[in-house]
Amino acid sequence: MNILQSSLLVYLLLPFVAALFPQGASAGTWVSKGTLATGFRVLLLLFLGRAVVLLSTELSVKAVLLNGYPLDVLLTLDSHRYGFLLTAEFCFLLAHWMAPASGNNGGMIRVLVSFAQGFCSLLVLSNNAVATGAFLLLTGTVFFYLVRFSISSADDEAGAAISTRLHVLFYLLGLIMIAWGIAKFSGTGLVFGRNAGSFLGLALWLALLVLAIPLPPWSRWFARSMEILPEGVSLTLVIFLSSVALKVTSLFGVAYPELGWKQKFFLYCLGILGCCLSLGGLFAAETRRRMLACVPSFFFSIVLVSVGVSKSALVLSAYFACLFIPVFTGLILAASVMSARSRLQKMFLGFLFVLVLGLPGTPVYQIFSGIGARSLDLGIGYSVVFGLLWFFYFNANVHMCRRIFMDQEAPEGGADAVRLEGAAGIFAGYGIFLMVLVTVVAQIAGRML
Amino acid sequence: MIGLAGLFGTFLPMLVTACSAWGPVRGRKLWTLSLAAHLTAWCCFALVLVLGFFGNGKSSAGAVLSPMILAQSPWSDETSLLWTFPFAALCLAACSVTVSFHFIARGVLEVSRASVAGLAAYLTCILGALGSNHPLLFSIFLAGSLLPRLIFMGMDVRDGRIEAVKETAFLSIVALLSLLISVLAFASPFRDTLGTWFMMERGDRIVLPGSIGISLLLLSAAISAGIFPFHGNARRIFQMRRMERAVPLALQPIFGFVLLFKFGPASFPKEFHDFSPLLLGLFSVGIAYSALCFLGARSARDRVFWLQQVVSSFVAVGFFSLTIKGWHGAQVLLFFQSVAIPFLLLVLACHERRPSMLPLKEVARYPAFALSTALATLFALFLPLSIGFYGVLLVTWSLVGLQQWPLPFLILSMPLIAFAGVRIMYFRLGDLHPSADSGNGGFRDLQRDEIFAILPIGLTLLVLGLVPRLLMGPMGISVAATMRALGFKD
Numbered sequence: 001m002n003i004l005q006s007s008l009l010v011y012l013l014l015p016f017v018a019a020l021f022p023q024g025a026s027a028g029t030w031v032s033k034g035t036l037a038t039g040f041r042v043l044l045l046l047f048l049g050r051a052v053v054l055l056s057t058e059l060s061v062k063a064v065l066l067n068g069y070p071l072d073v074l075l076t077l078d079s080h081r082y083g084f085l086l087t088a089e090f091c092f093l094l095a096h097w098m099a100p101a102s103g104n105n106g107g108m109i110r111v112l113v114s115f116a117q118g119f120c121s122l123l124v125l126s127n128n129a130v131a132t133g134a135f136l137l138l139t140g141t142v143f144f145y146l147v148r149f150s151i152s153s154a155d156d157e158a159g160a161a162i163s164t165r166l167h168v169l170f171y172l173l174g175l176i177m178i179a180w181g182i183a184k185f186s187g188t189g190l191v192f193g194r195n196a197g198s199f200l201g202l203a204l205w206l207a208l209l210v211l212a213i214p215l216p217p218w219s220r221w222f223a224r225s226m227e228i229l230p231e232g233v234s235l236t237l238v239i240f241l242s243s244v245a246l247k248v249t250s251l252f253g254v255a256y257p258e259l260g261w262k263q264k265f266f267l268y269c270l271g272i273l274g275c276c277l278s279l280g281g282l283f284a285a286e287t288r289r290r291m292l293a294c295v296p297s298f299f300f301s302i303v304l305v306s307v308g309v310s311k312s313a314l315v316l317s318a319y320f321a322c323l324f325i326p327v328f329t330g331l332i333l334a335a336s337v338m339s340a341r342s343r344l345q346k347m348f349l350g351f352l353f354v355l356v357l358g359l360p361g362t363p364v365y366q367i368f369s370g371i372g373a374r375s376l377d378l379g380i381g382y383s384v385v386f387g388l389l390w391f392f393y394f395n396a397n398v399h400m401c402r403r404i405f406m407d408q409e410a411p412e413g414g415a416d417a418v419r420l421e422g423a424a425g426i427f428a429g430y431g432i433f434l435m436v437l438v439t440v441v442a443q444i445a446g447r448m449l
Numbered sequence: 450m451i452g453l454a455g456l457f458g459t460f461l462p463m464l465v466t467a468c469s470a471w472g473p474v475r476g477r478k479l480w481t482l483s484l485a486a487h488l489t490a491w492c493c494f495a496l497v498l499v500l501g502f503f504g505n506g507k508s509s510a511g512a513v514l515s516p517m518i519l520a521q522s523p524w525s526d527e528t529s530l531l532w533t534f535p536f537a538a539l540c541l542a543a544c545s546v547t548v549s550f551h552f553i554a555r556g557v558l559e560v561s562r563a564s565v566a567g568l569a570a571y572l573t574c575i576l577g578a579l580g581s582n583h584p585l586l587f588s589i590f591l592a593g594s595l596l597p598r599l600i601f602m603g604m605d606v607r608d609g610r611i612e613a614v615k616e617t618a619f620l621s622i623v624a625l626l627s628l629l630i631s632v633l634a635f636a637s638p639f640r641d642t643l644g645t646w647f648m649m650e651r652g653d654r655i656v657l658p659g660s661i662g663i664s665l666l667l668l669s670a671a672i673s674a675g676i677f678p679f680h681g682n683a684r685r686i687f688q689m690r691r692m693e694r695a696v697p698l699a700l701q702p703i704f705g706f707v708l709l710f711k712f713g714p715a716s717f718p719k720e721f722h723d724f725s726p727l728l729l730g731l732f733s734v735g736i737a738y739s740a741l742c743f744l745g746a747r748s749a750r751d752r753v754f755w756l757q758q759v760v761s762s763f764v765a766v767g768f769f770s771l772t773i774k775g776w777h778g779a780q781v782l783l784f785f786q787s788v789a790i791p792f793l794l795l796v797l798a799c800h801e802r803r804p805s806m807l808p809l810k811e812v813a814r815y816p817a818f819a820l821s822t823a824l825a826t827l828f829a830l831f832l833p834l835s836i837g838f839y840g841v842l843l844v845t846w847s848l849v850g851l852q853q854w855p856l857p858f859l860i861l862s863m864p865l866i867a868f869a870g871v872r873i874m875y876f877r878l879g880d881l882h883p884s885a886d887s888g889n890g891g892f893r894d895l896q897r898d899e900i901f902a903i904l905p906i907g908l909t910l911l912v913l914g915l916v917p918r919l920l921m922g923p924m925g926i927s928v929a930a931t932m933r934a935l936g937f938k939d
Binding site: 064065066067068069071105107108130134135137138140141144145148149164167168171172175178179182183186 | 809810812813823826827830832833834838839842843845846849860863864867868870871917918921922925
């Protein structure tokens with residue numbers, strides 16, 4: 001094992017190690033074992049960046065669980081995954097800062113956020129169907145407890161329902177992933193790859209994709225969770241869901257590069273339906289807080305639209321969407337509890353406005369330009385739908401920005417809104433950095449992939 | 450030397466039974482003596498595993514033979530105790546459970562000599578059954594286990610429970626008789642000797658069909674294991690007043706499954722080959738039925754019971770797949786069941802000793818209690834940090850390409866388990882009940898004895914889940930060797 005592989009291994013194990021060490025009672029919000037571990041992970045990723053991005057090397061780590069069966073944990077880092085993980089790590093740092101302070105289960109929540117962070121990277125890097133399914137199964141339990149620890153007494157019932165839904169959802173995703181692996185990749189040692197497909201395998205993959213995306217109208221739990229959970233927990237959930245969406249869509253390129261038009265059309269219709277309902281929900285939202293889930297939902301639906309119109313094996317629009325969703329959610333959560341008073345905050349809000357509107361060069365522009373180009377190729381019907389979609393997205397953003405930045409009503413947040421508002425300047429500065437980062441990563445990815 | 454350790458470990462607990470009956474040693478001294486004996490038995494089987502299968506380059510495909518011949522030809526074949534890797538591991542699991550039981554039921558064992566005697570005798574019977582290399586020897590140990598079981602259930606008599614004891618006694622005798630008839634009519638050397646009983650005057654023999662033998666064997670195994678569709682009586686164990694008394698009795702399925710694994714296909718290879726698709730279907734339905742009942746169970750005790758039924762049905766499905774992968778999964782699940790179900794019962798016993806369930810908000814104040822509960826969740830849901838996950842995976846996998854039609858039952862039952870599992874995650878929402886908070890008799894973290902009882906086996910299961918090849922590797926080699934010897938292939 002060379003130094004690069006060792007670094008990758010340390011990177012993967014750090015959150016679990018950090019979670020196992022007891023948190024001192026005096027540990028603050030900004031410097032905790034979770035944030036330290038995340039900072040170190042970012043450094044390790046930057047160290048690995050030279051080999052993975054500049055030299056286009058694939059780094060692999062393998063652990064043999066059981067001799068005689070193809071149940072190895074095979075983890076591979078390539079430039080495609082690297083970009084997502086780098087962005088996700090910075091978002092996790094934000095999630096750690098936004099997580100509830102010590103006391104009132106704050107310590108447990110931080111431990112569970114660390115676990116979610118660890119499983120997120122394992123999930124993205126894993127190349128074996130059973131290992132991927134196993135990580136999903138475990139994540140279900142992590143999020144079950146994360147949500148339960150996070151909810152306040154007033155929201156007990158709603159929180160209980162959300163936690164149960166999350167647990168069952170991830171359990172099902174894990175089971176389907178394992179079943180899909182056995183059905184499709186038995187001949188190749190359960191490692192994802194191009195293989196002779198069967199109808200069962202395809203049906204399982206479609207089920208996996210549809211279940212992995214919190215798609216309206218059956219994602220009310222997602223909207224509710226964004227409304228009642230603390231900001232850090234909501235952000236953790238969104239990052240993880242993005243990683244699941246990225247995993248499943250990237251498997252599309254590996255396993256089904258020549259998906260039939262009927263299946264693509266089915267996904268496209270589902271995606272468009274999800275987009276319409278998300279935007280409708282945004283216009284209809286009574287409070288700022290209720291609006292928050294609508295835009296991530298919209299971008300999750302865009303992932304399905306991207307797969308529906310895709311041509312090449314790598315669905316770039318879906319990749320950009322998965323890259324952008326966690327950053328955008330973090331920014332919008334920070335903005336939702338912020339009153340634009342200082343210059344830095346105003347600058348942050350201005351940048352955010354530019355980013356979400358989708359000016360050229362931003363990830364949103366890259367998402368829409370990719371889908372738009374393919375829609376033009378596919379004919380007038382697709383082009384009209386795409387035009388309407390972009391138009392309504394634009395309007396929805398104007399509406400959202402007006403509500404967040406210009407309404408006179410007091411900012412409203414989750415359980416930790418008051419604490420977060422106190423540090424609004426720091427969040428604004430970090431938010432600007434995140435926006436620049438995601439734009440740079442998307443630009444590099446657009447050129448490399 | 451290694452075989453001697455196994456023999457010593459098997460019969461050492463009987464010394465405790467003798468001491469209990471003798472009289473002068475009682476109370477804490479008897480408890481200490483019993484614990485020492487059980488720990489020594491545990492060490493003996495650890496020695497068998499380490500030296501017999503891991504040490505000196507020995508192959509896991511082999512077996513450790515006891516030096517003492519318990520019966521000889523011509524009355525019987527050379528009958529002795531013989532441990533292959535999976536059964537030696539099960540011996541270790543059974544010893545671990547009884548050692549844990551000493552801590553959780555310390556109060557009971559210090560005042561009840563009958564319980565100590567029953568526990569020790571029960572362990573000896575289990576270890577003997579696991580080591581038996583002839584069905585007649587197995588029958589003797591099965592018969593021997595009846596009395597300790599009745600003691601354990603009978604000691605807990607309350608309204609109507611005496612009926613449970615009678616029912617258990619009746620069913621056990623039926624199981625024993627079925628087995629004895631099957632052994633005497635079909636197992637060598639009795640088959641040849643007793644075949645003359647059916648000799649006609651002109652020298653023609655009436656040969657009993659093998660289907661009768663396998664039916665009797667299956668009846669005996671199903672009743673002994675207490676599995677679907679003979680699970681009614683097994684449920685009684687989970688209805689005892691003191692939950693901890695059910696802990697050793699949760700090892701009961703070992704008898705039924707050991708009978709199947711050791712003597713089933715070896716005695717009736719053709720019949721097992723013919724009958725296995727039907728039985729595979731029956732137990733696939735059993736999994737779905739048990740999972741549904743698990744989902745619908747109203748009490749924590751019932752949930753553990755139905756979980757045990759789910760695991761037992763998975764073991765049966767793996768067994769009747771008659772493939773190496775299926776048997777491997779089944780053996781792993783049998784080990785998992787023998788440790789995880791008692792573990793769940795131990796956790797449940799601790800929960801029942803508290804005035805209320807632990808609320809989520811208080812988890813940090815009671816770390817040992819919270820850890821044990823979280824581990825219970827991990828095992829109950831077959832999550833990948835327990836070997837149960839790998840067992841279920843192998844059993845299900847063994848059916849792919851072999852018998853596809855039971856697969857939907859298995860696949861549909863898993864989401865049901867996920868739904869039901871939410872309710873086995875014992876932490877509750879809301880605040881701690883005022884009467885339970887602090888003060889005398891209030892909620893408290895696990896006490897020293899409870900920690901000794903729960904955490905070692907919980908952490909052992911966790912370690913085995915994290916490093917599954919430690920147990921599953923040698924088990925797979927041993928199972929493959931056994932299956933090939935029986936003429937089955939994957």
